[in-house]
Amino acid sequence: MEGMSEEKCALVAELMRVLEMVRQLEAHMSSQHQQQHGGGGAAAGGGDQRCRALVCTMRESIDRAMRMAMSCCADVGRAAVAGQPDSPPSGGDGSPRSAGSDQAGDFRGRGNAAGQCKKRKTLPMCSTQVRVSAVQDVTPLDDGLSWRKYGQKDILGAKYPRSYFRCTHRHTQSCHASKQVQRTDGDPLLFDVVYHGHHTCAQAQGAPAVGNQLAPDAAAAAAAAAAGPVLQFSLPSNKPAAVATASPFASPATPECLAARDVPRHDVELVSATNSPMGAMGEMDFMFTLDAADFLENPASYF
C-alpha cells in the first residue's frame, strides 16, 4: 500500500508541476499585458482575456484531474495487485521472492547478477526521452547526482549501445538508484533514459526534490526544452515503493527555462512501454500527449 500511496503522490506531484506551469504562464501573460497595456489594441485585449479564461479552465481541469488521480490510482492499483499473483504482500518492502533486502537488491557475486537484472524490471521505473540540441551535447548524464557507469551493451536491433549507470554511493550508502541511457535509433539527438529505483543517499537529501527521485538531468532537460521536449515516463502501478515523480519539467532549470524561452509548443507524452515485460506485469498504462496550443484551445479534452 505504501507504493500505491507514493504513486498517487507522484501523479499528483506531476499535476502540481503542470499547475505550476500554468501559474507561470499566468505570470508571463500578466507581465506581457502590462507591457502592452499602452499600445495594445482591442484585439490584443480580447485575446488576452481569452487566454486568461483558458488558463482558468486549465487550472480547474487540473484540479479535477488531481482529484481523479487520487481515486483512479488507487483503483488501478488495486486491480493490478489483484491480477498479480506474486505481488508482494502489503507489509513487504518490495522484496518478492529473491529480491533481497531492498528494492534494487544488494547481491554480491555473479551468480545473482542476471537474476537481479530480471528483478530490476519490477522496480519503480521511469523512462524519459531527452532530446539534446547537438550530438556533441550528449552525455545526458549530469543531473546533479553522481552516477557511475558500470556497463555498456549492444542491444539487439538497436543502432546504439545502451549504457548502464548506478549511483556512485551504491556501496557506501546503499543507494540503489540506477539508470540506463540509450540513444534512439531514429533520432541521434534523442536519448532514452530509464531510471530504476530512487536515490537514498546523502546527495539526494540535499538535492532538489527532483533529484531524489527519478530525475533526468537538468542540462539535457534544458536542452530538451530548447529543442522541444518529448518526455516519456511510466508508472508501475502495482509495485511497492513505486515512485515515478520525475519529469524534465521538474528539473530546477526547466520551468524557468520554459518560461524564459517562451516555448511556443511542447509535447508531453506519458506512456508505458506496453510491449515491454512491464506491460504484462500490470503496469499502469498512460498515454498523455499535451500540445500546448491545442491544450489552450480544448483544455477539457485532455481530462
Added chain:
DNA sequence: GATATTTGACCGTT
C-alpha cells in the same frame, strides 16, 4: 593514489 570508465565474461531468463 583515488576514482571513474571501458570491456570481455558471466549468469539467469526466455
Added chain:
DNA sequence: AACGGTCAAATATC
C-alpha cells in the same frame, strides 16, 4: 542459443 543486465579486471583520468 540468444539476450539483457551485471561484475570485475584492466585501463584511463584527475
